[in-house]
Amino acid sequence: MEKRLIRLLVNGDQHDVAVWPNETLVEVLRDRLELTGTKMGCGEGACGTCTVLVEGRPVRSCLTLAVEVQGKEIVTIEGLAEGGDLHPVQEAFVQHGAIQCGFCSPAMILTGKALLDENPHPTEDEVRRALSGVVCRCTGYTKIVEAVLAAAGEA
């Protein structure tokens, strides 16, 4: 097996990285680009804490090979706040007490953002369905759902 040189577009920055063909996106983001805001909770696509946005859609970065997403626009949690200001979804999570241990928060926030980009005024049911790919063990989801709905109101 040989390494390949690939170009990744992450949070608007271009990175040329040499990766193994079997290296997953989460590994490259965390270990090579030091973007540790993306978490790794299970490595088998079940918990969703590794969710990042690829071309605006939530993707499990532990089930995505880095070589698959060359040249595609990738957004991680580090790329969400613009010019130091929190994204409305981030702000809503903070204000509504939707964050406890914080391990699922990056994935929840990115998933919430992707939903609102596609559907700016979702119902509670739609929010719950959209977030159902990410496990939170602390909050019971109530305040996370409230935060996404509140961000929709502000957006």
Place this chain on the structure above:
Amino acid sequence: MPEHTLVGQRVVRIDSQAKATGEARYTADLTLPRMLYSKVLRSPHAHARILHIDTSKAEKLKGVKVVVTGQDAAGVKWGVFRYTRDQELLTADKVRYIGEDVAAVAAEDEETALEALELIDVEYEVLPAVFDPLEAMKEGAPQIHDHAENNINIHVPIEVGDVDRAFQQAHYVREDRFLDREYTYCQTEPYAVLASYDRAGNLEIWTPNASPHTKAKALSNLLEKPLNKVRVRRINTGGAFGGRSDIFPGEFIAALLSMKAGRPVKMVYTREESFTSVRQAHSMVVDSKIGVTRDGRIVASEIKLVLDGGAYSSTGPIATSVPFLVWEETYRLPNARFNGYRVYTNKPVRGMYRCHGRAFHGGLGMQLDMIAEELGIDPLEIQLRNALTTGETQATGSRIISCGLTEALETVAERSGWKEKRGKLPYGRGVGMGANGMMVGFPMGIRGGSAALIKFNEDGGATLISGVVDNGQGNESMVVQIAADVLGLRMEDINLVSADSEVTPLDQGAYSQAATFVSGNAVRAAAMDAREQILDIASDMLDALPGELESKGGKVQVRERPERNVWLGKVIRQALIDNAPVVGKGSYMPKVDQSREWVNNPKGQHAGTFSFGAVVAEVEVDTETGQVKVTNVTGAHDCGLAINPMAVEGQLEGSVASGGVGATLLEEHVWDGGQMLNANMLEYKVPLSVDMPQIVPIIVE
């Protein structure tokens, strides 16, 4: 009631911005220069003698720096109590469950470490194993530990009053067996540890934990190093739920590897390892016999509990007692006999999980429901008749200084529409009710209390130093809120240094609801001490008595004439000139009976205070498949004064997910002998956003 400016407010937690932006670091996010990566070789057998381990091939693999086995671990054993030290954290002689730590490798990268594991040869003599606690107790069952006959690890007997006579006088007696399944914590953050050892003999540890000082003390014992050389550092923890409290092989092995390699060593568990090789929750078999009066008041109870403890003791005596304790903390039990047995099996080690045995799944409350039906009493009524109230003394002698259980029961009944719904909903739908009481901390000797310091800078800002640890519940924010409230500062004026065993004073950790009560009161005392010093110095500056002054908005002012004031920074500078720098010091030790002991003396004041709650759940049953869906939950909890109601609601809502929907309906381990078949998050079902009901959280103060 003193006037509060911040306490009681729905404040934004101090840690939430960092967590919302990905800036917050967890153990696996850390890297140190020259760091090595470690992996552990685990037992494939549930019960086997280790005859021989050959690590020579692994040691020769390029990139491998150190290999350790039980032979390097000096035979020291871990157990929470002196009398329960039964676990070698890297086993030398025998393996007792599938997934137990047998050897470990530190290498330049994780792939090399994994490859090296394949090169370690272990010769086992497989022994007969036992997986069911009731089977394990029988004569002739395989004996897992030499010291434990019939595999009984712990026996806790408690007897109060005249049980046999009370049963004779009871109007109605019933006996039932309740079973509760075993669970895994499934914290979203898998277990991880980073250990770094230097030539001066300093060991630094980062690992998700619920008590840095407890971890440090255990490692200090196990590695035979003084406490000031073992430094457990603050790090964000991705959920605990009891599963980060005990000491685990991971931190011991990482420390051992780092000491041998002279380089930092990081170990990150897979999800499967986090399921099988840290801690799990006990399963329970409860045989409960209750006698009641005509109107449903409990007069006698006799309870036998058998816990599946897995291979080692862990928190054994605590785990074995807590089910009875939470029952006696909820209901009046005038005559009670309890026999709790924690039994060894060849399964992973069981520890504390959300109130240990989560005893509320295991009897009493449910049995009261059944009795209510039998006697034609409303379940709400039978709960109210048996619920403890303020000023009463529990079966084993703890006095309750404050109890809102009656109010919680009445509130959930009213808010959920209990009277309109109970027995009146259409076929397939129904409502049920439960109650709970729980100790806020418990006697842990010197490690039962907390202390805090506050120092001030010449710009009027403060640094709070507290051992308090945050596993996600918001403890860091909570102590800052308390200190700011007392000192009349904004939360952003106070920086927190916390959860570092080298820097912060001793603290009991975040267990059994102790942090707010114990650490919070210690911080409050430190802030009050600092305030007293500040007012004392300012009294000269303002020519007023200290008692006439208040600290408010970053100033000290005369309460009745606030235009007479001085900036706090100026007071701090004056204190320095006066050679009396302001350093607030405070501590708190709950008033418990320190002679109380889990097995030998389970009598006396068990906790400084207790919290109480009640829940009404409305469910829908699919009458074809039997699938149950929880549609609405109304929960009320008496938690004392809610420091940050938003954080308290978060705790209530989270409990509905883990203890309610998860533990009651979805979660359970599936076994083939000692092999766990669903040690992954696809097949071990934790509640998702779509599984959760509408929740009404109510705070009773």
